[in-house]
Amino acid sequence: MSTKRTVVPPFARYVAWQLLLASPLGCEIVAGIEPRRLAPAAAPESVCTEITGAGFPDSATRFCSDGAFAVSCDDTSLGAGQDGHVLGVLPSYTEASFGEVEDGGVRDEILDLVWESDAAPAPVSWEEARARCEKLGGGARLPSRVELVSLVDYGRDGPAINPSMISVPTSSTDLYWTATTAMDGVWVVGFVDGSMTSLDRTLTARTRCVIGPPRALCFEEGADGETLIDERTGLVWQRVSTPEVSSWQGALAFCASLMLGGASGFRLPSIKELVSLGHGEGEDPTSAATSFLDEEGRFWSSTPVAAAPSEAWLLDGLTGRIDHQSVAVKARVRCVR
Structure with missing residues (x-):
């Protein structure tokens, strides 16, 4: 066929x-x-x-x-x-502007996405996280769970991410919001090891916005x-x-x-x-x-x-x-x- x-x-x-x-x-x-x-x-x-x-x-x-x-x-x-x-395919990142912030982003050359290089300073609710990304302009949004997992390096531990390109907070156990809803909440990714679970949207997690079409x-x-x-x-x-x-x-x-x-x-x-x-x-x-x-x-x-x-x-x-x-x-x- x-x-x-x-x-x-x-x-x-x-x-x-x-x-x-x-x-x-x-x-x-x-x-x-x-x-x-x-x-x-x-x-x-x-x-x-x-x-x-x-x-x-x-x-x-x-x-x-x-x-x-x-x-x-x-x-x-x-x-x-x-x-x-x-x-x-090994990850390939280059410095990029993020919205109006010069050198405030990191471009994923494989998926053609631009990531906010610095995460939000404090955990917030899901709705607050979405609003924060929208306020940044330039089409910034919360990433899907798959987009966020693309940053994880499962060969590393604590944090499971390359800190030379993407900054991580001192508390690497913090969870990060995605835009993807689950049956009992919203998917979040933890960069201490790359685990993914769901979290009630009224609770708090960190935010890392992304620019690029889903x-x-x-x-x-x-x-x-x-x-x-x-x-x-x-x-x-x-x-x-x-x-x-x-x-x-x-x-x-x-x-x-x-x-x-x-x-x-x-x-x-x-x-x-x-x-x-x-x-x-x-x-x-x-x-x-x-x-x-x-x-x-x-x-x-x-x-x-x-x-x-x-x-x-x-x-x-x-x-x-x-x-x-x-x-x-x-x-x-x-x-x-």
Whole structure:
């Protein structure tokens, strides 16, 4: 079957994905949906920007584990295929103006976003955070949760970010607001380790604004019918996840041996790659976890925890939360190449 480009606006993702899975001709059905019927009137504008080949910023610091202790990433015989063994697209930042503040920003050359280099001096409520970004002008806004996670360096610990380009407060445990709402609040990212959870919008967190258009979810169905291609990153995803659960080492080995459509070269995705599936979600409560994965259970990533080498990062398939657990824990697998 020839490939068809599928451009799904944020709110339409869940319905479109259900139809995609339900039909043997899913790509035609999704392509035939009238997007504006599924998008709420107040949906933020998003752009399906093809950046295939540019990818999604990887963690700049390599960190590897044998499942118990930190090991050199040069030894690929221990937990082969983990995050530190895969050299992805390294982050690239340059100084830039932020609104009317000269040299007050940092440009992400990969995602073409301009970040506020200094976070707000004090934690505020979500509404106050949104108002602060709008007041800065120049199209400044709160970032989506995926945009904010793009800054995280999961090879570092406390803080899990490069402080030479993006300043962090003395208390690196502070949470940062995103624009993305969750079922029980709003998603926040903690830069002490890169964890992501939800927070009541009346509570307080720090603010880091961003300038740049959000991007819509853009997929092509692979000619083999067994994969989906993310046009923004060029990543080829296993269309249907494995029903079996596995330990972290088992998940790494499974993806390394996977063949789909006669093609090999699959691997377990990094935690940043898993989260990137929701890039461009804006304020839509339908996250990557409920639109693309949309499956009960947690999914392994290839990323071990820098502060706890016997643990690795997972993404919850229903809530969208990311956290870390022992590598012996059983979780589901969706491979990528």
